[in-house]
Amino acid sequence: MAEAIIDDPAPRLLLYALGGGLGHLQRATALGRAAARLGHAVHLLTNSPFASFLPIEPELGRAGAVTRLPPDRDPARVVPKIRRIVTETDYDALVVDTFPRGLAGELADLLPALGAAKFWTQRDIDPRYAKAADLASLAGEFDVVFFPGEAGPVAPPAPAAAVHTAPWLVRRADELLATGAARRVLGAPDSDSPLVAVVGCGGPAEIAEGAAVAASLTSELGARALVRTASPEGDRARADAGHWPLLEALPGVDVLVGAGGYNTVYEARATDTPLVALARPRRYDRQTRRLRDGERAKTKREVIAKVACHLGQIPAGGAPPRAFPDGAGEAARVIDETLRARWRRGGARRKAPQLGRDHSSTPR
Amino acid sequence: MQCLEKSGFLFDHSCEENATLQCQYCEKAVCHLHAHSEVGTAACTKCMRGSVRQARAAGHTTIYDDDPYFYGMTRYRGYGRYRAGAWGAGFYAAAHRREDFTEADAESLRNADDASWERDMGAS
Numbered sequence A: 001m002a003e004a005i006i007d008d009p010a011p012r013l014l015l016y017a018l019g020g021g022l023g024h025l026q027r028a029t030a031l032g033r034a035a036a037r038l039g040h041a042v043h044l045l046t047n048s049p050f051a052s053f054l055p056i057e058p059e060l061g062r063a064g065a066v067t068r069l070p071p072d073r074d075p076a077r078v079v080p081k082i083r084r085i086v087t088e089t090d091y092d093a094l095v096v097d098t099f100p101r102g103l104a105g106e107l108a109d110l111l112p113a114l115g116a117a118k119f120w121t122q123r124d125i126d127p128r129y130a131k132a133a134d135l136a137s138l139a140g141e142f143d144v145v146f147f148p149g150e151a152g153p154v155a156p157p158a159p160a161a162a163v164h165t166a167p168w169l170v171r172r173a174d175e176l177l178a179t180g181a182a183r184r185v186l187g188a189p190d191s192d193s194p195l196v197a198v199v200g201c202g203g204p205a206e207i208a209e210g211a212a213v214a215a216s217l218t219s220e221l222g223a224r225a226l227v228r229t230a231s232p233e234g235d236r237a238r239a240d241a242g243h244w245p246l247l248e249a250l251p252g253v254d255v256l257v258g259a260g261g262y263n264t265v266y267e268a269r270a271t272d273t274p275l276v277a278l279a280r281p282r283r284y285d286r287q288t289r290r291l292r293d294g295e296r297a298k299t300k301r302e303v304i305a306k307v308a309c310h311l312g313q314i315p316a317g318g319a320p321p322r323a324f325p326d327g328a329g330e331a332a333r334v335i336d337e338t339l340r341a342r343w344r345r346g347g348a349r350r351k352a353p354q355l356g357r358d359h360s361s362t363p364r
Numbered sequence B: 001m002q003c004l005e006k007s008g009f010l011f012d013h014s015c016e017e018n019a020t021l022q023c024q025y026c027e028k029a030v031c032h033l034h035a036h037s038e039v040g041t042a043a044c045t046k047c048m049r050g051s052v053r054q055a056r057a058a059g060h061t062t063i064y065d066d067d068p069y070f071y072g073m074t075r076y077r078g079y080g081r082y083r084a085g086a087w088g089a090g091f092y093a094a095a096h097r098r099e100d101f102t103e104a105d106a107e108s109l110r111n112a113d114d115a116s117w118e119r120d121m122g123a124s
Helices: A023-037 A075-088 A127-132 A179-185 A204-224 A246-252 A262-270 A300-311 A327-344 B045-057 B089-093 B103-109 B112-116
Strands: A012-016 A041-046 A065-068 A093-097 A117-121 A144-148 A162-165 A195-199 A226-230 A255-259 A275-278 B035-038 B041-044
Touching: A012 A023, A012 A075, A023 A041, A023 A093, A023 A117, A023 A262, A023 A327, A093 A327, A117 A327, A144 A327, A162 A327, A179 A246, A195 A204, A195 A246, A204 A226, A204 A255, A204 A300, A246 A262, A255 A262, A255 A300, A262 A275, A275 A300, B041 B045
Parallel strands: A012 A041, A012 A093, A041 A065, A093 A117, A117 A144, A144 A162, A195 A226, A195 A255, A255 A275
Antiparallel strands: B035 B041
């Protein structure tokens, strides 16, 4: 297929946000909605098991699109679809969350030949994988490597290509609910009792354990606090109102109990919500390292003790709302400026296929 | 789906059983042989082995001692020690035995972690 030059000022972004749980999807959504506010057309690619019921499209605006791949863990069944999308879709910038080679290595041979600008969102990742997969050799393929609020093991070869921002959160500070409205969506509208929210977005076993923690907290705390589970989907059997994104409702939460994933940790810190977390084992993410000593609990008993301690320190009337920086907005502006600089230098916008004539979407 | 546990006494081997459970720590799909239950949760052999090792180091030396997957001193007396009198010493000392490694054994000698990167589209 011959290449064609098009003349349309609205940048088109393809966000590669594959990975289990909610973290990659939510971080990409944060970036996508910030980019949409700048007029970008955003196409988000996800295989999160949560994506099937989350309203992502409204977050990305009228020009946005979401491709939900089935949450199939077998690479053989998913990789061909991903490669087709990456090589046969129209976009100006590819933004890869966490895995520069792709979650199954499917991007490694494609990256050098892609005509689009490339951006890597580097969250913490196991350095053993970074070394085994030689991620450092790929860092130079990216126009910019973002570090959204935390360090990663791979620095780009050109220091100017490293952009450190505040964490990318799916709501800005001015978008959070007022305390009363927040407590209503969490199922505690008419109570002045402190509210403990227990969240879980991992596998079924972790969600079940979260429910058990919530039950223990309810039993141990009694009238001292209201305990609510808060998951994206909700579960009436567990008195879980279900609200997404939880960040909106954190002004109504006095203590947050969860794991040490990216969104839980940085949302709690951004809103000054005390966090008590059980670090979960993940293939690439090191939750224990992300958590601070005061946040980390090792057992259910320790969770209860830390929650009780926090409840004894809640200021009368609750904590005042706090402004926090918009890291995703900053990143979207960097992407926009990078693309326009490329176009000013004479780089043409390209239609699919993204690869040169001698490349194919099938791995060799 | 096939069980994803790779384990073995001397060399790690792939398991040919069907996976029926998921490890709650590493979310690896495992069969009933490679799933171990502790406090109502399922852990794969590899994750459980880490816990068992810690427990033994803390003084609980008999924990899982007779379980074939955890190489305790009850089932494998002398495991890890190959001097005379230890398990297996007589076998390998016999002059007529030649147990040579071939390139077919190389894959089992690789660090198990290396082989498990980029295998799971549900990882994070």
